[in-house]
Amino acid sequence: MTWWREHVRGEKLSVLKARDPRTLARSWLSSLRSRLVLLTLAVLVPALVAAGIAVYAGYLNDRAEVEKHLQETSRALSLVVDRQFGQAEALLWALSTSSQLLAKDYPAFDARARAAIRIPGTWVLVEDERGQVINTLLPPGSALPSLGNRDHWRGAAEGNVRISNLFMGIVAKRPAVGLDTLITAADGSRLFVSVITRADTMSQILIDQGLPQTWIGAIIDRNGTVVARNRDADRFVGQPATPENVQRARSGVRQGVWESVSLDGIPTVLALSRSPGSGWSTIVAVPQSEITGPARRTALVLAAAGALLLGGGTAVAWRVGRSIAAPIADLTFDAEALGRGVPVVARTSGMLEVDRVARALSAASTELRERETALQASEERLRATQENAPVAIAEIGRDGRFLSVNEARCRLTGHTRDELIGQHFAHVTAPGSLDDDLALFARHVAGEVDTYTTESEFTHKDGHQGWARVTSTAIRNDDGVFRYAVRVVEDITERRAADRRQKLLIDELNHRVKNTLAVVQSIAAQSFKGERDPKDALQAFQGRLLALSEAHNLLTRESWEAAPIERIVENALQPFRGSNHFDMDGPMIRVGPKAAVSLALAFHELCTNAAKYGALSAPQGHVRITWFLEGEARSVFRLRWEESGGPEVRPPTRSGFGSRLVERGLAAELGGTVALRYPASGVVCEIVAPLVIIEGR
Amino acid sequence: MQLEGKRVLIVEDEMLVAMTLEDTLLDLGMTIVGTAMHLAPAIELARVCEIDVAVLDINLHGGRSYPVADIMLQRGIPFIFATGYGHAEGTGAYAGIPVLTKPYSPADLVGALIKVFKGS
Structure with missing residues (x-):
């Protein structure tokens, strides 16, 4: 049961039982160990079977050989027996044709007969109707027994030799066999002539044949009675042979080999050969054990060796299987590690193929991990890039x-x-x-x-x-x-806002440019109005344009927010600086763009006028410009332009552009008042305006 | 000349441009009712004075002269816009009001004034 469990990993036995045998077999077969065991069996079993067959074939061969040998031996023995008979027969013939016998000259015949016997254990017997007349067994002249009957004459015939079956000799008192014939004497009476041989002589013949110790040789007569035996003759001679042999003898079986059981109870293989002449059979038997013994031993050895081989082989196969399966199973850990991304160190199992796989897994692990790392790094970069x-x-x-x-x-x-x-x-x-x-x-x-x-x-x-x-x-x-x-x-919120701001700025710029062009247009119109000399007009125009330009420059420097009043005054006076003396004084005031331009243009007019008719037209002339804040919260701006040291002032007859610009334009622009007076000492201009407008807030 | 004697209100924050406009209108024989350079006085003049036509600079010191235009519309007094912006302001209530872009020639001004008188 444990074996099953070991085989089919992790499966509950109950589940196993529930499955059909085929699946079970397949799952069992799927193991390396099982297959190796199967292989071993597949190799051993046929080999053992072949060996077994060889042993059996060998046995059969041996047996055939033995049987052949037996048959031949029995035939040979039969011939020996026949030869024996032949000798006896020859003697019989010789004696039965003896003239002495025919003349019933018994003494002479007796002597002759005794002299003629050369076969050991043999004697001659002659009988007439009354009884024995000659018996060479007894000493000559002995009294001879009379016949009880003449049964034994039956079967014998004149001119014919009959071999008798075994009988007990009356005189010999031991088993004997005779060659008989009948003759007719000269006087017409019949005589029974027999050459008798003791049975044990036959046995001796057998013994003399030199059969192997264990073999049994026997001669049986036509009745199946044992005449001679090479072993235990005393016991069995005169007894019937084994029933089958008796049957065979009586039924006249010529020859054959059979399995039998001997008279002493030993199972044998038996060969029988019947002499056609005598009708006697010679039996040669060998104990079966002699034939089967070796074979059986071989078979046993083979079986034992086979069992050992199967057992040992299976065990070895199992072991070897385990030694292969274990490294392979270990590979699964490597593969799992590979899948998990854990580094795989190539293990050495001693098995070439497995080591190769292990090395490949290790290499694959390294490569995968490198790729994994690279991929991770790349992903991280990507993520970091995206994220940041x-x-x-x-x-x-x-x-x-x-x-x-x-x-x-x-x-x-x-x-x-x-x-x-x-x-x-x-x-x-x-x-x-x-x-x-x-x-x-x-x-x-x-x-x-x-x-x-x-x-x-x-x-x-x-x-x-x-x-x-x-x-x-x-x-x-x-x-x-x-x-x-x-x-x-x-x-793009910012960008859109910036775009919008830029658009606004451009619009603003456009507006300003347009406005400035309109201002220039006005300056031109004013400058070229009336009957002025074109040259003068142009000069005036250029002068005003430059004043405007300077005012713009100043404002640009201040990013068009506000310009310091000082700078405005300076710029306006700059073109008119000569040796004349200017004076400026006042607090820092930041003038807004519109007011700055207006003031610049106004100062330009005042300067131009002063340069033509006023303080700037004389070397000792002097202009003094002062400004300050007054009123509650100092919210009123007041500026005073005072000329002095110039030629005598004469008030203008009509209002020129300059005075108009200064008195009306500037006043309206600044939302205040401008007073332009012409005292004799020099022109005076006073500008009063709310500070807020001056500063352009 | 149909503009002769007409009373005109000028609303313009640029001093020189206002002066030249005054001269041009005077040369046309028109009477200047007033020249306002800031919104407050402009509204005051627009409400109170007898005006036949007004010339309004749209941009007054960063602000718009629309309140004055509205008063003109209310009073049914024709007016024209003068602007430094390149685009026309003729949307909504001011659709149909002529717009002069600075710098404009006197001829353009005359044309616009006549047009606006015709329309009224």
Whole structure:
């Protein structure tokens, strides 16, 4: 039972029992050990069977040989017996034709007969109707017994020799066999002539033949009575042979070999040969044990050796199987380790093929691990890149829902990763942009478009609106089926605002330029109005243009925010500096662009006027410009331009452009008052305006 | 000349441009009701004065002169826009109001004034 368990790993016995025998057999056969055992058996069993067959064939051969030998021996013995008979027969013939016998000259015949016998244990017997007349067994002249009967004459015939069956000799008192014949004497009476041989003489013949010790040789008469035997003659001579042999003798079987049991109870193989002449049979028997013995021993040895081989072979096969299966089984650990990504060290099992596999697994493990590492590194890089990219990257599935988002994407709309995954990508798209986004994505999935870029408005988690530029790329599998889309989102809120600001700035710039052109147009119109000399007009025009330009330069330096009043005054006076003396004083005031330009142009007019008619037209002339803040909260700006040291001032007859610009234009521009007076000492101009307008706030 | 004697309100924040505009309108024989360079005085003049037509600079110190335009519309007084911006302001209520882009020639100004008088 344990053996089963060991074989069919981890299976419950109950389950085993439930399965059908074929599956069981197959699962048993699937083991290496079982197969090796099977192999061993497959090799040994036929070999043993062949050996067995060889032994059996050998046995059969031996037996045939023995039987042949037996048969030949029995035949040979039969011939010997016949020869014996022949001798006796010859003697009989000689004697039965003796004239002395025919003349019934018994004494003479007696002497003759005695002299003629050369066969040991043989005597001659002659009988007439009354009884024995000659018996060479007895000493000559002995009284001879009379016949009880003449039964033994029956069967004998004149001119014919009959071999008798075994009989007990009357005189000899021992078993004997006779060659008989009948003759007719001269006087016409019949005589029974017999040459008788003692049975033990026959036995001696047998013995003299030199049969092997264990063999049995016997001669049986026509009745089946044992006449002679090479062994235990005393016991068996005169007894019937074994019933089958008796049967064979009586039924006249010529020859043959049979299995038999001897008279002393030994199973034998027996050969019988019948002499056609005498009708006697010679039997030669060999104990069966002699034939079968060796074979049986061989078979036993073979069986023992076979059993040993089978047992030992199976055990060895089992062992060897285990020694092979174990390293192979160990390979499964290596393979598992390979699958898990654990390093595999090539083990040496001593088995070439297994070691090769182990080395291959080890190499594969190394390669896989390297590839794994490289892949991991690459994945990590990719992930790190994606995660840390400054642009928002998201992966969207077919249903438009987020599969993955990077850090930047979370920051874009202010959601956490958990809040985004599973959401639809348009979850915070403003309604106005929704349709485009969804339509394009649908085309993406349908396979109509691989990449698209769109701008859409979105709502940040904290509520503020933003604009995003989305580039979506579809990732397809080999069949072109949409797998997912990669969306790269740029926050363009700032850019759009900047674009808008730029547009505004450009518009503003355009406006300013247009305005400035309009101002230049006005300056030109004013400069070239009236009957002025074109040269003068041009000069005036250029002068004003330059003043305007300087004012712009100043403002540009201050980024068009505000210019210090000092700079404005200086710039305006600059072209008119000669040896004249200027004076400036006042607190720092930052003048707004509009007021700065207006003041610059106004000062230019004042200077031009002073240069033509006033303080700047004389070397000792002097201009003094002072300004200060007054009023509550110092909200009123006051500036005073005072000329002195110039030629006598004469008030102008009519209002020229300059005075008009200064008195009316500037006043209106600054939302204050400008007084232009012409005292004799020198022109005086007083400008009063709210500080807020001066500063352009 | 149909512009002769018409009373005109000028709203313009650029001093020199206002001066030249005054001269041009005066040369056309028109009467200057007032020249406002800031929104507050412009609204005041627009409400109170007898005006036949107004020339409004849209941009007044960064702000818009629309409140003055609205008063004009309310009072049914024709007016034209003058602007440094390149685009026309003719949307909504101001659709149909002529827009002059600076710098404009006197001829353009005359044309716009006549047009607006025709329309009213």
